[in-house]
Amino acid sequence: MKSPNKLLFMFLMVSSTCMVASSSNWLMTWMGLEINMLGYIPLMFMKESSSESEAAVKYLVPQSLGSTIFIASAIISSYFNNLQILMLIAMCLKLGVAPFHFWFPPVMASLQLTPAFILLTWQKIAPILAISSMNSLLIKAIMPIATISALWGGIGGLNQTDIRSLLTYSSIAHTGWMLVSINSNYIILIAYLTTYILINMSIYTFLSKEHTKSYKQLFSSKEPEKVFILAITILSLGGLPPLMGFIMKLLVLMFTEAKTIIISGLILGALVSLFYYLSLTFSTLLSFNKVHLTKSQMTSKQAILFLLSQIMPLTLILFLF
Structure with missing residues (x-):
């Protein structure tokens, strides 16, 4: 990711x-979505493996289909207003929401951690x-x-053992x-997106250091304070009060x-989502005692990202409302 061409594609994606x-x-809007797709596809090739090539094709086909439907319905809608609903369906296809999510889990399963994190977070902003x-x-x-997407995301994650599949659903x-x-308030949308990206960034930072795949390996770190922070962050992603x-x-x-x-x-x-997150973290939180908490040194990157994910959106809401 430090090579100049990767930085160029990152700039294309952000711009x-x-x-x-x-x-x-x-x-x-259509041009921006197309440049966004073309800027992301080269970033999918971290190790230049065949699985990444397969993921790139699985990503390219539905994204191109969504862009084609979008621009075609935008042109036709100037004559027939009823076809504007196709623009909405095209954006749902690009987002990967249920029932248009058929491409999303296979692509996530074949990607490395960094492009998977970008697909989970930044690629949702433009649509x-x-x-x-x-x-x-x-x-x-x-x-x-x-509603279908919220229900399917909860039900689909019940029998998953891979942490990347859990994050996908x-x-x-x-x-x-x-x-x-x-449909509520534009500030709420921005704050929700910020919260979601920061929480995922905190989990991504932990996963990139520990190199874990199964949820059983997720809490096997020898540093208990990091395990505690990860468990709380996952529960925050699940929506625990x-x-x-x-x-x-x-x-x-x-x-x-x-x-x-x-x-x-x-x-x-x-x-339903909170149920499998609680079952994932329950044994870890029970085994975490006061001795571990007093010995913890909250100076790691995970701790800083955890605090940002919990505090920064709250301050954003207090300032804007």
């Missing part, structure tokens, strides 16, 4: 997201911003998809919450204009 955020027409720029009637039409569930936050992940979901429910059945589906999906 294209800014292009989508600042675009005033659908053509500029969500494109959806938020649509009219309110289209945004209301996306609410059933958001958690991402599908959280994307449903992000789509609902579009009173952690930051729960506060963000509570704010979405308070400010959203969605119907009761949509809210009920979101809560049910969050409870």
